[in-house]
Amino acid sequence: MHCQVQDLDTLDRRLIDSYQRGLPVCTRPFHAVAERLGTSEAEVIARLERLQSLGVLSRVGPVFDHARAGASLLAAVAVPEAERDAFAELINAAPGVNHNYAREHDYNLWFVMTAPDGPELDARLDALEARLAAPILRLPMLEGFHIDLSFPIPWAELERT
Amino acid sequence: MSVSTCPSRSAPNSDKQNPNALNREAPGLDAADRAIVLVTQAGLPLVPDPWGAVGREVGMSGEEVLSRMQRMQARGVIRRVAAVPNHYRLGYVANGMTVWDVDDAHIARLGREVATIEGVSHCYRRPRHLPHWPYNLFAMLHGRSFDEVERQAEALRERLGEACRDYRILYSSRILKKTGLRLAGAQPDAASTDTAQQG
Numbered sequence: 181m182h183c184q185v186q187d188l189d190t191l192d193r194r195l196i197d198s199y200q201r202g203l204p205v206c207t208r209p210f211h212a213v214a215e216r217l218g219t220s221e222a223e224v225i226a227r228l229e230r231l232q233s234l235g236v237l238s239r240v241g242p243v244f245d246h247a248r249a250g251a252s253l254l255a256a257v258a259v260p261e262a263e264r265d266a267f268a269e270l271i272n273a274a275p276g277v278n279h280n281y282a283r284e285h286d287y288n289l290w291f292v293m294t295a296p297d298g299p300e301l302d303a304r305l306d307a308l309e310a311r312l313a314a315p316i317l318r319l320p321m322l323e324g325f326h327i328d329l330s331f332p333i334p335w336a337e338l339e340r341t
Numbered sequence: 342m343s344v345s346t347c348p349s350r351s352a353p354n355s356d357k358q359n360p361n362a363l364n365r366e367a368p369g370l371d372a373a374d375r376a377i378v379l380v381t382q383a384g385l386p387l388v389p390d391p392w393g394a395v396g397r398e399v400g401m402s403g404e405e406v407l408s409r410m411q412r413m414q415a416r417g418v419i420r421r422v423a424a425v426p427n428h429y430r431l432g433y434v435a436n437g438m439t440v441w442d443v444d445d446a447h448i449a450r451l452g453r454e455v456a457t458i459e460g461v462s463h464c465y466r467r468p469r470h471l472p473h474w475p476y477n478l479f480a481m482l483h484g485r486s487f488d489e490v491e492r493q494a495e496a497l498r499e500r501l502g503e504a505c506r507d508y509r510i511l512y513s514s515r516i517l518k519k520t521g522l523r524l525a526g527a528q529p530d531a532a533s534t535d536t537a538q539q540g
Contacts, residue, residue: 185431194448195424196424196426196431196439199423199424200423200424200425200426201423202421202422202423203421203422203423203424204406205407205410205411205414205422207392207407208389208390209391209422210387210389210391213450215351221389225387227390228387228424229387231424232384232387235427236426236427236430236431237424237425237426237427237432238425238427239383239385240384240387240423240424240425241381241382241384241385241422241423241424241425242378242381242382242385242410242413242420242421242422243418243419243421243422243423243425243531244418244419244420245418245419247371247419248369248416248417248418249418253387254479282514283511283512283513284439284511284512284514285472285509286473287474290511290513293528313520317470317473317474318468319467319468319470319479320468321465321466321467322465322467322468323452323465324463324464324466325452325453325455325456325464325465325466333426334408337432338431338432
């Protein structure tokens with residue numbers, strides 16, 4: 181699973197450690213990164229491409245805040261375990277659904293519903309609820325305390341695995 | 342060669358939360374912003390001038406794309422523009438959604454406190470739905486093992502103390518769908534982890 185980590189050199193690791201929290205949003209962002217790391221723009225771009233193709237980076241780009249880019253909420257339904265996948269397919273097919281996890285609880289399907297605005301969000305949830313014939317637990321964010329910080333990458337530990 | 346310098350490594354952190362954010366507001370993105378979101382949500386083109394490349398796709402100049410990106414970031418629509426690691430690939434193989442029934446009188450303070458505990462990525466207050474759902478505080482935990490996640494949960498429980506009546510760890514048994522932010526017409530973004538448990 182972590183087989184690639186030995187192939188990541190110091191510059192790769194510095195790129196990840198330093199820029200998971202944010203790249204400069206300026207005219208030539210990779211040039212700015214290169215200047216700080218003491219390398220060339222072409223090198224930075226080549227490294228990022230490789231890290232992306234290895235799957236170490238999911239992507240290089242904007243991280244959007246759903247709540248501000250539109251309306252969204254966390255939702256859950258309790259469905260019979262044997263029919264879970266069939267229900268999951270219905271949920272995945274509904275417009276606006278962008279995460280769907282099976283979780284170990286009576287509420288065993290958890291998904292995020294999104295829409296351009298609040299009324300449309302409600303309409304989508306109502307339509308899906310009718311389709312599922314099961315009540316949807318609606319859990320909008322009321323207050324956010326800590327969202328989406330980066331993690332220290334345990335390079336040394338990964339080396340040993 | 343015209344290369345602008347950037348004042349700081351990362352843009353001002355816009356993760357500071359609006360305590361009254363009910364996330365029901367109108368998005369406030371115009372058609373041009375939405376076009377940019379659609380083209381960039383799966384990642385930027387890795388070229389010297391990514392804004393120009395995006396601009397060619399959406400029919401505007403690179404300068405316009407950059408200035409709209411900066412504005413969306415200033416407004417918090419974009420949290421950051423980053424090299425987004427695949428944490429699973431980098432050792433964070435265990436995650437648990439923990440849900441807590443916390444005394445409403447103390448939740449604002451306690452929510453801020455537990456959010457600082459190591460391993461917590463997202464921490465939100467959400468409504469209870471009694472009698473089936475008594476939990477009003479959600480914290481996503483990430484660890485290098487399930488044991489580590491259990492220890493993190495124990496640290497949260499200790500911090501919450503007597504204000505916490507009950508809690509559960511809901512491990513994900515299966516990922517059934519996972520995409521980044523999607524606006525109408527967008528293609529699924531295969532591997533984003535950063536938007537998990539939004540909303």
